Amino acid sequence: MDALTPHLPVLLVLTPLFGGLLAALMPRRGPAPWIWSALVTGFEVLLGLSMVKLVRQSPQETITYFIGWWPAEYGIAYEIDALNAYVILVVALLAFVSTIYAKSSVEDEIPKDRHNFFYSIWLLAISGMVGICATADTFNIYVLLEISSLTVYTLIAMGKYRDRRALTASLKYLILGSIGATFILLGIGYLLMLTGTLNMADMHEQLMLMKAEGDLAGNRTILVGFTFITVGLGLKMAMWPLHLWLPNAYTFAPSAVSALVASTATKVGVYMAFRFIFTLFGSVYDSSATLALMAFCGTLGIIVSSIRAAQATNVKKILAYSSVGQLGYIVVGFSMANESGVAASVIHILNHAVTKGAMFMACGAVVLRMGNADLKSFYGLGRRMPATMAAFTIGGLGLIGMPLTSGFISKFYLISGALHDGKWWLAMVVLAGSLISIIYVWRVLEVIYFKKPEKRAPVEEAPFTMLIAMWILASASVILGVDAELTGRLAEFAARVLIGGAT
């Protein structure tokens, strides 16, 4: 590994990229593409781990990699620090676990002769998401964003073999997602005009220089650029009320895709928001008004989408709306722009990923066995698929934020952040919103454990690969909730790095 160490940042992106291209050449039938993808994502996890290890050796420094050894002004630079090493590891881990999970789901939902293409696109999507986190070049962010978005549209559209509504869901996502990406591109364009550079750190420096010279006061270009980027990011991370693409996309996607996308895609959007708002615009541009608006949107998002979740009758849709709500917590967290608040966002990226990942996986197992994810299919499953439903229950408790699950840790940080600025009302509103999650989780749990099944036909427990995957995530949720020493310190550190950029 030592020879590879200097190239780690770029290898993180290239491994799934070429892995994906090669997967398309695999035999169409049989398990070969799946085994290949599992190996690639497994290797990706190892790379992510060694990256984190490398960053931990000197946490204050940023590891910079110049692609083709071109200097950052002309070429593309990848920069890894404590924050994105962490996000990359989260994405890699979730990708690996979702790939293990995908086996039975893909066999069931995707035609036999397309498995190689499915896994090819799957790996490309992962590559795009990891790339967004690794790169420090704004235009490269856009390119990788398009790679990940186009592949995810395709993956969602593949849900058509089970339910044709996947096609319209994917189209809606395509339209809104492209608008978002275009907005981001426009914003980057304005900034390029203003600063003459695409590298994020360089851009920040140029802006600081301009600010020192007094050129920024009343500068409309930066305002327009910032606004385009913020709206684009809002669309990409499904911030309420720009979330309209999400519920259907998550509901009708193939089960494995729902699990992967729900736990990683919006998180990458959040990561981009961190970088743009804190690293790039921090202390250059007074974003407090925007952040206040975001806090407002996040809070309303928590309440409104939780209510929608409480009304839905399809469990996948409940989880999708809940994702919008949970994203509200992340948005509210970083919009406080204080250490505890940002730490809450950072830690919730992981905590929500494992919780929601486990729940989507359990839900996918039900789709596999019962044919759909309607609330009716869950009747009495507590006795028929006990292991799956236990994982679902642990995930649900995590969503509510019960102590000893990871959700509680996020909530603690979030409330700390609100009270840090003396915002008792914000804490109360957020907590009141979180109580609605009890309603939608309990609706499902009551059905699972108390209702009699509609059909008497016996139901098999989920296949082994699915159980393994969902239990890895469910137990991760508990472990992260019982001992947050590591994740908490990491999140606090990442928050200090980000806020440091803002002051």
Next chain:
Amino acid sequence: MIESSPLLAIAIPLVGGALIVVTGARRNLREAVTLVTAGCLLAAVAALVPAALKGPSPTIEVLHVLPEIPLAFHVEPLGMIYALIASGLWILNSIYSIGYMRGNRESHQTRFYLCFALSIASVMGIAFSANMLTLFICYETLSLVTYPLVTHKAPKPAAVRAGRTYLGILVSASVLLMLPAMVGTWMYTGSLDFVHGGVFGEALADGSVPPWLFGFIFFLFMYGIAKAALMPFHRWLPAAMVAPTPVSALLHAVAVVKAGVFSVCKISTYLIGVDKLAEFGQGGWLLYAAGISVVAASFIALFQDNLKRRLAYSTVSQLSYITMGAAMLNPLGMMAAAMHIAAHAFGKITLFFAAGSIYTAAHKTKVSELDGIGRRMPFTMGAFTIGCLSMIGLPPTAGFISKWMLLGAAWTTEQYFAVGVLIVSTLLNAAYFLPIIHRAFFRAPPPPSAASDESSTAAGVPHGEAPWPIVVAVTGTAACAATVFFYPSVFADLAFALMRGMPT
């Protein structure tokens, strides 16, 4: 001999729970496991008493739930009282459960015993918690693991509905009020440790926490602890009565509700500091809130015909006695509150045992059906009478001692409102308990034809006493209630140790 520690006390019921699942198929073995576990637990807890008498012991840290706040446990007098009654009564309650669950042919008995063991483990966690985070975690866990017990009769709609009320109120209050109070404490003082005099001293002295904020945090804590059933957060308690009687008896007369009032006392003493409250003129409202709760709940109890509901409202009222003791904001009141935690436990569990005994033997749930039942069930109703005396606060029962202490504390500190409440509620207690005893012993039983139309003892055979394990348990707890009157030493010593440690 293994040295006992709080961790052992938490581990024993957890291990017992695991064994209950393993032995689930063979019910005699399973019940033996429960009894042995309960016995071991009492021994482990009792071994901690000498340490508790010396005041808070050194803290044992286990896991870092948050980077700077560990899961931590210690032994101190107040927690000792609570742990002692919970673990001691678990033995009698297990004997009782065996009789009740078999006698009524209840389903899912393994789940029942498992959840019971887990509840006791959470109770031990609450009792020995050394910081607020630990208490909060165990408190929430207790709500969750008792949920399957409350909804034991699901899918019956009544049980499911009761479960919603139960969990809804308890979790909403704790998340919406207690959690922000806890995080606020952490943000403003940088500590959640339980220490005598509380953690707010410095912040109040240097003005970083204004008195109104301090009072507000106290307010959030007091109403956030919905398990203390301070009105209007009491509705979950009558709702929880749909559970099988052993659950109502141990959990909703002792373990869960005492978790509430214990938290009230513990937080007032060790986190907020009652002397700080008195010094800064905050928290005086609690005395009135609790006093109104005492009288109002007693008044509602007067009109309940369902025996278990009447007992539930009596519990609401009695819990507010304890809150009132804490709300006097002085060591004497806190000592009385601690004593009443123990005294009420023995009396109330006896009453619930008796109610379950009547249900098992005669299938009666209403007060108006109890005419002359004392003649057929002399042991049950005898125990019931002792329980009633303890509730009213008459000698020779434990209730007398604690009520005496409460009155004494109220007189000494010249809180005449509390004195008035105690007098009025004693009269009300007598008014809703004595008629039951009168019915049971002095009224003639109804003619057999009317009584036997729905009971399984039809065929003209009059029912006698309940199965022997029930009778053993109910007389056992009644004997405890009387014994505490004559030998209050352990509990009184602990309560006194609590008072002595408090700053004045």
